[in-house]
Amino acid sequence: MNRLFLLLFIVANASAEQGFMPISGSEYLSEQVRDMQEDEFANPAMPTVDYGRSLFHKVNDEGHRCSGCHGENGNKLKLERIAAYPVYDREQERPITLQNQINICREERMDDFPYVYDCREMVGLETYMKFLARGQIIRVQTDGPMTPFYQAGKQLYHRRFGQMEMSCAHCHDQHRGAWLRGQVLNQGQSNGFPVYRLSTSRVTSLHRRFSECLFSFRAEPFLSGSDEYINLELFVNARGNGLSIETPAIRD
Amino acid sequence: MPNQMLLFVSCLGRIAVIMSVLLGGSSLACAESYIPWQVENHAIPAALGGLKGDPRRGRQIAIDRSKGNCLACHHLPVPEEEFHGTVGPPLEGVGLRLSAGQIRLRIVDEKQVNPMTIMPGFYRDPRYFDRVLDDYEGKTILTAQEVEDIVAYLLTLREVSE
Incomplete structure (x- = not known):
């Protein structure tokens, strides 16, 4: 009888893994924190959104501004495309993130210098644009030319790093729902990024969060904007296909 | 000049x-030099470096977040600390269930028991680490003495709570 249960347990788990259901990190929050996230007056990341909004409308030395092409308050932006990043760039023959695209715009259309990846301005613009796309369903391409990059990201997700020899999958697949000391392990979904982190009181980009995890494994992080992190972002974002954007979310 | x-x-x-x-x-x-260990019959019967553990020190190391940090994942009979983790099994009564050698193997390198485990190997050959931070290069997480202290402490846990 016990063996039958064991078998059923294994079968149930295997099928659960196959039909992976993405669950937003918000589902793991207390009701109080979730309310704070929804409330634009209480959400502590809103100053970052406002900062991004001001940059979006600011005229640079060459007389260009984002809103020149994308409309006042981004009303000409294709919001469903914001939910599709990283997207495949035919010219560069690689996936590019929203931050990469912002720099392409700055260099090619605004005659301006590119920003450093994950700098304050970048995170401000990214937070603002994703905030505009709140509620959009995430649809990231993983097939066709994206396949090798997606597979590379998947491999990173499962690679053991640092002195702790842990991988992303250990916490966010094997042990999600468990308590790691005072913190519930969630699925590690990226649909709320950039997020406001309660444990550091900072707005944190996805690549920055990757680095924070690697530091906790006592591992040398990769650089923000590195190929490794872009591939990992591709895998992690695609893993949340079907979720809706919640930027700026609040997380532990 | x-x-x-x-x-x-x-x-x-x-x-x-x-x-x-x-x-x-x-x-x-x-940064003491790494002492290799031998697995026999799913256990490490010999104490690392022939050292003797102290259970009182072991309890402190188990709690210390920069050392064993056992409470991150396990429940322990340590009422003064809040929020014990639930990632691993509770360790109440572990001294009844496992021998010293079996406990030692699980602390030293749980991956020998379960290759998929999340549990770090607290006394693993540091050459295996991938992209380890400079500060931890060539170092085990715990020293041999600290491992023996925790083994001695866990062996004292012979009561299963309700």
């Missing part, structure tokens, strides 16, 4: 070496 400069620089160097030996005495103790 260049000779005097050289002398000055070499003097500075010597002072730096002496200072680092004086100040860094404790950190030198941490």
Whole structure:
């Protein structure tokens, strides 16, 4: 009888893994924190959104501004495309993130210098644009030319790093729902990024969060904007296909 | 003049070496050389380096977040600490369930028991680490003495709570 249960347990788990259901990190929050996230007056990341909004409308030395092409308050932006990043760039023959695209715009259309990846301005613009796309369903391409990059990201997700020899999958697949000391392990979904982190009181980009995890494994992080992190972002974002954007979310 | 400069620089160097030996005495103790261990019958029967563990010290190391940090994942009979983790099994009564050698193997390198485990190997060969931070290069998470202290502590846990 016990063996039958064991078998059923294994079968149930295997099928659960196959039909992976993405669950937003918000589902793991207390009701109080979730309310704070929804409330634009209480959400502590809103100053970052406002900062991004001001940059979006600011005229640079060459007389260009984002809103020149994308409309006042981004009303000409294709919001469903914001939910599709990283997207495949035919010219560069690689996936590019929203931050990469912002720099392409700055260099090619605004005659301006590119920003450093994950700098304050970048995170401000990214937070603002994703905030505009709140509620959009995430649809990231993983097939066709994206396949090798997606597979590379998947491999990173499962690679053991640092002195702790842990991988992303250990916490966010094997042990999600468990308590790691005072913190519930969630699925590690990226649909709320950039997020406001309660444990550091900072707005944190996805690549920055990757680095924070690697530091906790006592591992040398990769650089923000590195190929490794872009591939990992591709895998992690695609893993949340079907979720809706919640930027700026609040997380532990 | 260049000779005097050289002398000055070499003097500075010597002072730096002496200072680092004086100040860094404790950190030198941490970077003790790695002692290889042998698995026999799903256990490590021999104490690492033949050292003897102290259960009182072991309890402190188990709680310490920068050492064992056992409470991150396990429940332990440590009522003064809040929020015990639930990632691993509770360790109440582990001294009844497992022998010293079995406990030692699980602390030293749980991956020998379960290759998929999340649990770090607290005394694993540091050469295996991938992209380890410079500060931890060539170092095990715990020293051999600290491992033996935790083994001694866990062996005292012989009561299963309700």
